[in-house]
Amino acid sequence: MDERDLDQIERAVEAILFASAEPLSQRELERRLPEGAPVKAALEALTDRYEMRGVNVRKMADTYAFRTSSDMELYLRNETNAERKLSRAAIETLAIIAYHQPTTRGEIEEIRGVAVSKGTLDQLLSLEWIRLGKRRETPGRPITFLTTTHFLDHFGLTSAKDLPGIKELREAGLLERSPLDSADDEGQNEENEFDNLATEFDDELIDESDV
Amino acid sequence: MDERDLDQIERAVEAILFASAEPLSQRELERRLPEGAPVKAALEALTDRYEMRGVNVRKMADTYAFRTSSDMELYLRNETNAERKLSRAAIETLAIIAYHQPTTRGEIEEIRGVAVSKGTLDQLLSLEWIRLGKRRETPGRPITFLTTTHFLDHFGLTSAKDLPGIKELREAGLLERSPLDSADDEGQNEENEFDNLATEFDDELIDESDV
Amino acid sequence: MSETNAPSYALSEAQLENPFILDIDGYEGPLDLLLAMARTQKLDLREISILELSESYLDFVKAAKGLRIELAADYLVMAAWLAFLKSRLLLPPDPTEEGPSADELAAHLAFQLERLAAMRDAASKLMARDRLGINFFPKGQTEEIENIRNVTYTANLFDLLTAYSRVKTREDFVPLHYARGPVLAMEEALERMRGLLGSWHNWKDLASFVPEEWRDEPEKFRSAMAANFAAALQLVKEGHINIEQKETFGNISLAQAENYG
Numbered sequence: 042m043d044e045r046d047l048d049q050i051e052r053a054v055e056a057i058l059f060a061s062a063e064p065l066s067q068r069e070l071e072r073r074l075p076e077g078a079p080v081k082a083a084l085e086a087l088t089d090r091y092e093m094r095g096v097n098v099r100k101m102a103d104t105y106a107f108r109t110s111s112d113m114e115l116y117l118r119n120e121t122n123a124e125r126k127l128s129r130a131a132i133e134t135l136a137i138i139a140y141h142q143p144t145t146r147g148e149i150e151e152i153r154g155v156a157v158s159k160g161t162l163d164q165l166l167s168l169e170w171i172r173l174g175k176r177r178e179t180p181g182r183p184i185t186f187l188t189t190t191h192f193l194d195h196f197g198l199t200s201a202k203d204l205p206g207i208k209e210l211r212e213a214g215l216l217e218r219s220p221l222d223s224a225d226d227e228g229q230n231e232e233n234e235f236d237n238l239a240t241e242f243d244d245e246l247i248d249e250s251d252v
Numbered sequence: 253m254d255e256r257d258l259d260q261i262e263r264a265v266e267a268i269l270f271a272s273a274e275p276l277s278q279r280e281l282e283r284r285l286p287e288g289a290p291v292k293a294a295l296e297a298l299t300d301r302y303e304m305r306g307v308n309v310r311k312m313a314d315t316y317a318f319r320t321s322s323d324m325e326l327y328l329r330n331e332t333n334a335e336r337k338l339s340r341a342a343i344e345t346l347a348i349i350a351y352h353q354p355t356t357r358g359e360i361e362e363i364r365g366v367a368v369s370k371g372t373l374d375q376l377l378s379l380e381w382i383r384l385g386k387r388r389e390t391p392g393r394p395i396t397f398l399t400t401t402h403f404l405d406h407f408g409l410t411s412a413k414d415l416p417g418i419k420e421l422r423e424a425g426l427l428e429r430s431p432l433d434s435a436d437d438e439g440q441n442e443e444n445e446f447d448n449l450a451t452e453f454d455d456e457l458i459d460e461s462d463v
Numbered sequence: 464m465s466e467t468n469a470p471s472y473a474l475s476e477a478q479l480e481n482p483f484i485l486d487i488d489g490y491e492g493p494l495d496l497l498l499a500m501a502r503t504q505k506l507d508l509r510e511i512s513i514l515e516l517s518e519s520y521l522d523f524v525k526a527a528k529g530l531r532i533e534l535a536a537d538y539l540v541m542a543a544w545l546a547f548l549k550s551r552l553l554l555p556p557d558p559t560e561e562g563p564s565a566d567e568l569a570a571h572l573a574f575q576l577e578r579l580a581a582m583r584d585a586a587s588k589l590m591a592r593d594r595l596g597i598n599f600f601p602k603g604q605t606e607e608i609e610n611i612r613n614v615t616y617t618a619n620l621f622d623l624l625t626a627y628s629r630v631k632t633r634e635d636f637v638p639l640h641y642a643r644g645p646v647l648a649m650e651e652a653l654e655r656m657r658g659l660l661g662s663w664h665n666w667k668d669l670a671s672f673v674p675e676e677w678r679d680e681p682e683k684f685r686s687a688m689a690a691n692f693a694a695a696l697q698l699v700k701e702g703h704i705n706i707e708q709k710e711t712f713g714n715i716s717l718a719q720a721e722n723y724g
Contacts, residue, residue: 059320111598152575215578221568318602
C-alpha cells in the first residue's frame with residue numbers, strides 16, 4: 042500500500058466522519074471514496090491518532106463516529122441536552138431488550154412480571170434505541186426487538202457484547218429462558234386459567250373478611 | 253507554562269470546538285475553561301496540529317471552528333451515476349430546436365402537434381444542450397431556443413449546419429423507419445392507417461367548429 | 464422448601480398504618496412487590512424462602528383487602544398462584560400428579576426474582592454509563608454530506624435524427640389532412656338546415672340546400688350533398704321534415720312537416 046495513499050484516505054475519512062453527526066459504516070465510507078481505498082487501515086490509523094485527544098473515534102457495531110472524550114465532560118456542560126426523563130418501566134424494558142435480544146414483548150413481560158405498555162416500546166422506538174427484528178417462529182409469530190447502533194452510540198458501547206456485566210449474567214444462566222417461562226408458548230390458555238384462579242381466590246378472601 | 257496544562261487545555265478546546273453548534277471566540281472558550289487557562293496558546297497549537305489534516309481549525313473574524321479541509325470537498329459529496337435514455341418528447345423537441353433554431357415554443361408545438369411541457373425544456377436546458385436566445389419581435393415576444401456548443405460536442409457535430417437534411421435522412425432510410433411511413437409497401441395497412449388519421453383529423457375539425 | 468415453622472412474614476400494625484407500604488403504585492407489578500419483600504427477607508436472593516415469601520405476599524393482599532384497597536388483577540392472580548404453590552409446598556408430593564413439582568415451581572419463582580433483580584441492576588449500570596449528549600458529545604455543527612444522484616441522459620446522433628425524421632414525417636402528412644379538409648361535416652349541414660326550418664313550405668330539391676361555396680368543385684359538392692342528406696335524415700327522424708325520392712337515383716326532395724311549429 043502506498044504510504045501517501047493511506048495518508049490521503051485517512052484525511053478523507055477524517056473529514057467525512059467529522060462532517061457527519063451520524064455514525065457511518067466502513068461500507069458507507071468506501072462508497073464515498075475511490076474504489077479500493079484502504080478504508081479499514083485508515084480507520085485504524087485514525088482511531089490510534091485520536092486515542093489521546095479531546096475527541097476520539099468511537100466504534101459502534103460496524104459504524105464509526107467522532108465523539109468527545111469522556112474525560113472532557115466537565116468542559117462541555119453547556120452542550121448538555123435537556124434530557125427526556127425515562128420511566129423506570131422504559132429503562133428496565135430497554136435493559137431487558139439489550140441483554141436478551143432478540144426478545145419478544147411476551148418475554149419482557151415474563152421477566153418484569155407486568156404488562157409492557159405500548160407507550161414504553163413506542164418511546165424506545167422513537168428514541169431509535171430499539172428496532173423491530175424478525176418474527177419468532179413460535180405460535181403467534183411474535184415480533185422481536187433488538188437494540189440499534191444509536192443505542193450503542195448513546196451508551197458509548199462498541200457492541201452489545203460490551204454491555205456491563207453481560208458475561209456474568211450469562212454464566213449465571215440469567216439470560217436464558219427457563220423451561221417454566223410461559224411467554225409465547227401458551228398465552229391464551231394460561232391467562233384464562235389464572236383469571237379463574239383469581240376469581241376463586243377473591244371469593245375466598247371475601248369470605249374470610251366477612252368472618 | 254506547564255506543558256501538561258497546555259496539553260490538557262488543548263484537548264479541552266478541541267472537544268469544545270467540536271461539540272459546539274457554532275464557532276466560538278477565544279473569550280467564550282476562556283469562559284468555559286479554568287481561569288488563566290492558556291487558551292490562546294492552545295488554539296495556536298490546535299491550529300498547527302490540524303493544519304495538514306482532513307479537518308482544520310478555521311478562524312472566522314474572531315471565532316474558531318472545525319471545518320473540513322477545502323480539498324476534501326469531493327469526498328463529502330456522494331455521487332451516484334445512472335444513465336437514462338432521453339424521453340421521446342425531449343429528443344423530438346431537441347431535434348426540432350436543432351433543425352429550426354432559433355425557434356420558439358409555439359413553433360415546436362406546431363411542428364410536434366402537441367404541447368411542449370416546461371419540464372422537457374427545463375431538462376434540455378439543464379443538460380445544457382439548449383439555451384435561451386433573443387426574444388422574437390412578434391406578438392407576445394416569445395423567447396427563442398438555440399442549441400449549444402455542448403450539444404455539438406455531445407452529438408459529435410461541428411456545427412448545427414452539419415445536421416443532415418430531410419432528403420439525406422430519407423436517403424439514409426431514417427424517414428422510412430418512422431412508424432407512420434412504414435406502411436409504404438403494404439397497401440391494406442396503409443389505408444387503415446390513413447383512415448385513422450382522417451378520423452382524428454375530423455374530430456379535430458369538429459372541435460374547432462364548436463369553438 | 465419445607466420450613467413450615469418459619470417465622471411468618473406479616474405486616475405490622477405500623478406498616479399497615481403506613482400508606483407507603485400499601486401504595487402499590489410504587490410497584491411495577493406483583494413480581495416487583497415480591498422482589499421487594501424478598502429483599503427485606505434476605506440479601507442474597509438465592510437464599511430466600513419461597514414459602515415465607517408466599518405467606519408475606521398473601522398477608523399483604525389480605526391487609527389490602529382489609530383496608531378496602533382495590534388491587535389490580537395481576538396482584539390477585541399472583542396471590543392465587545402463591546396460595547396454590549403454598550398448599551403444594553406444605554403437602555407431601557403426590558407422585559401421580561403431572562407437571563412440574565412444587566419445588567420446581569418454587570425454584571422457578573426464585574429464578575424469576577433473581578432474573579428481575581439482575582435486569583434492574585443491569586439497567587442501572589447501563590444508565591450510569593457515560594452517555595451521548597450528556598457526558599460525551601457528537602459534532603455540534605455538522606456539515607452537509609451531500610447525496611447527489613447524477614442521472615446522465617443519453618441520446619446519440621442516431622436518436623436525434625430518427626426523432627427529427629419522425630417529427631418531419633408526421634408533418635409530411637399535414638397536406639394529406641388538408642386534402643381531406645374540404646369535407647362538409649354532417650353537424651355543420653344539420654345546423655345550417657335547422658336555421659332554414661320554417662322558411663320553406665313546398666318540396667325543395669336536396670341540392671338547393673348545398674351552400675354556394677360548396678358548389679364549384681365536384682368533390683366539394685359531393686361532400687356537401689352527402690352531409691346535407693345525412694342532416695336531412697336526422698331532421699326526418701326528429702319529425703321536422705319529410706323526405707321523398709320518386710325513383711331510383713332520382714332527385715331527393717325535402718318538405719317541412721305539416722305539424723312543424
